[in-house]
Amino acid sequence: MVKIDGENLSVDDVWAVAVEGADVELADAARKRMQGSRKVLLRLVEGDEPVYGVTTGIGEFAGVRVDKKFAEEMQMRIVRSHAVSNGEPLSPEIVRAAMLLRANSLAKGFSGVRVELVERLLEFLNEGIVPVVYNKGSIGASGDLTQLAQMSLPLIGEGEVFSSGERLPAIFVLRRKRMEPLSLSYKEGLALINGCQVMTGIGAVVVMRARNLLDSFLRISALTIEVLGGKQEPFDDRIHKVRPFQGQLFVAKRITELLSGSSLTDTKRNGKVQDAYSIRCLPQVVGAFFDVLEYVGKIITVEINSAVDNPLIFPEEEKILSGGNFHGEYVALALEYLTLVLADLSTFAERHINRLLNPALSGLPAFLTADGGLNSGLMLLQYSIADLVAENKLLSHPAVVDSIPVSADQEDHMSMGGTSARKLVQVLENTETVVAAQLIAAAQAVEFVEKNSLSPAGISLYEKLREMVKPLDKDRVLYRELENVTEALRDGRFRSV
Template sequence: MTIQIQPGQLTLEQLQAIHAEQQQLTLATSANEAIRRSAAVVQKAAHGQEPVYGVNTGFGKLANQRISEGDLDLLQLNLIRSHSVGVGEPLEPAVVRLMVALKAASLARGHSGVRPEVIDCLLAVHNAGLVPYVPSQGSVGASGDLAPLAHMTLALLGEGEMLVNGLRKPALGVLQEAGITPLKLAAKEGLALINGTQTSTALALHAFFRFEPVLEAALVIGALTVDAARGSDGPFDPRIHALRGQLGQIDVAQIYRALLQGSAIRLSHLQGDDRVQDPYCLRCQPQVVGACLDTLRHAAKVLLIEANAVTDNPLVFAEGPDGQGVLVSGGNFHAEPVAQVADGMAIAIAEVGAIAERRIAMLIDTGVSRLPPFLAADAGLNSGFMIAHVTAASLASENKSLAHPASVDSLPTSANQEDHVSMATFAARRLQPMIHNTAHILGIELLASAQAIEFLRPLKSSAALEDAHALLRTQCAPMMQDRYLAPEIERATALVLDGSLARILRKLDTPALWFPA
């Protein structure tokens, strides 16, 4: 698949395709003129007498240091070398692919002052399937994602490293094997490459795309638990949700109605059930998961804007007051928008897991669920899902700590020149363990709700939920006596993460979850 980059017009679908697998990227020829003109402005400034930040001066607190014209290219090279100080595990290839693509798209807007060769090199590296080695830790999300983007750039220069089949290799040899000439930097180009929010944005998009099937699985599993607990579908009545008007809530209630439609289990207890109201973990699912969906939809809008943004500094405007162009210093590198939506995503991810943990607790509590204690056929001799729930509780608790907002923290850097930062990179990076925690909670709930359904046989659930039950049973048999359950939790969790359960939902006539009209 070939994706043409129209600067400023990338779509979420295109970003998702780049994230999923290596694509061939091309740049629209209409971008060339703006790129050329902005590069000319920088070259003029580099040879001029006036100090221009990052072009002929030092960086950060050293901005008052004037650099001689003969050292301008070395200034940019030294910038990349000195800023390649990241630590920790390398970023995943999917994240690095997005970083490279987003940086190319941003520079191609024609406000960064780089030569076409810089963008060409980024696209060549991406299209060759090369993955720069980028340590995951070391950015505070202001003055751009300096360290991770410096590592990416160092690989383009042939001085850094590439990841090849998970192993670190010198970048120069990898570039040469791919027939790519290492990049040589001119004035401002090193700064343009590392001054931006592409790492934090890529990490947040990575989390968004990874959480999509998990949330969809949560809806299927939550509905299965409603039936397993012989809960009411009354709380999903559209009139309730229309009166409130929250769009995510309305959509989630409609999805639950569709998932439960035609359930013989529900029909069996419409008469004679003396329970007046179900626990909140069942009847408030539209309110809770719907709010999470609204948060994620908002995050997608903000991240799409950021993916198309120009976030380096200073910015080049080719038509200045004198018609010759100007460079203007600003702060688009500050990743506060990304940090705040990443914090919102963290809350949503944690809450999907938190209400799922409560549903597991409800299922194993015979006084509430009216099912055998701990879903064990011979409780006492068997402990059933007693300790599986403990695992779910531990993961839900861990997510609560991880959900503490990162964007409210700030540590001054660069001798107090950069005195307020966003912490966006950590805000987005910490979402991955949270997603895996929530997916495991849902995997445990899937096992528990499917086990509960076994006690209600021969009654059947709806067609969609029976498909979900049957899908699990291809991997995990009913547990009528205690056995080694950890491998089965992993297999059930895989169905949550890999989109298998999401595909059941997508077959139904339900609202578009991620891109509503």
């Protein structure tokens, strides 16, 4: 059970709810804060001063007063009018993450919405009701407006949802679950859609998957070093203590641990006194990846525990203030940074594969096959992943450097973080496949060295892979095996070896 209070949600909690299906409940302290800001909002609505998005229009219509008798109806219209995302449905995990983050932000107590609204979001999560939300249409400034509006439609009995594996009209599922559609009250339509919870939810899920990927990559790289007869000297902690980046120190220590007990290292077959950069500089390169991932995780953690809609209500002072916490620049830049890391990781892994397959570099049979010529071995595995690495380079162009003004230039700078998030997911998936390919190649290389000389960690990883992929004694179709190993890598099955 995950309890939300607007203050203490972690990316691990997001993973637990979004991916693993943990239940969620609202903390009592959050209820009290929400009730306090709601009372202030109701008093302000009864006054004569205009309240943005409550008794005025929104965006360019901020100067248009709305009669109080239409103020609640306007909230329903805000959700309907903004629900124009496009593309393909986001995965249920991402939508669940966005719902959780939206609920947690509202639970912080600065939005003025009713407790019932957050409780309904949590009820959807706990009942396995997932709104259909498309993956395109956000420009990441006033929030993921179109996507969060589509996410909110089922709360009022409109739109579509996934439930029990079916895509159904929301009203049908609500009736089946004996849940009444909500009628939105003051500010609630605006509060539901004003924030970057979709792109931030993607960021939180990708951070968790990237942690798993980097951990698995270290194990696979250690096995690669072993079969190539690489040197242990570059991982000596004395080298790294004089350039003490935390990630670099961690990677050097981890590789040393993984290589412990190996009789294959320091047996370089080409006679060179130093290994290539992709082996020797692994702590300096992959350590930087770990440090960037930690930085991105911190940005995401701050964002998921922030009040991000507009205006915000400060109950103790009975003030309502307009600002721009909905702007996604922090998150967009962090997502672009993580995209660069994952793209570079794919390049690094491809270089490892190249060293394994090239006999001039490995001292092993060409393309890791016996009877080369009759057999092509893993030759085309490199071709396949080279396409993914090339695509990653294209996707690394930052969307955040562009901005398309909207709403009659009232909203004249956008983070374009929705595009950043979408690119990030594709780069992550590509890189997971590249690293899976490296594991297949490293395990095949084991067939040409003395298995008993592997480290315990290397033997364990090799045996785990061999449960899924048998040795390549002659050419066979490999695409299913690549898919299966990628899925196992994604599920963390090689992280726990």
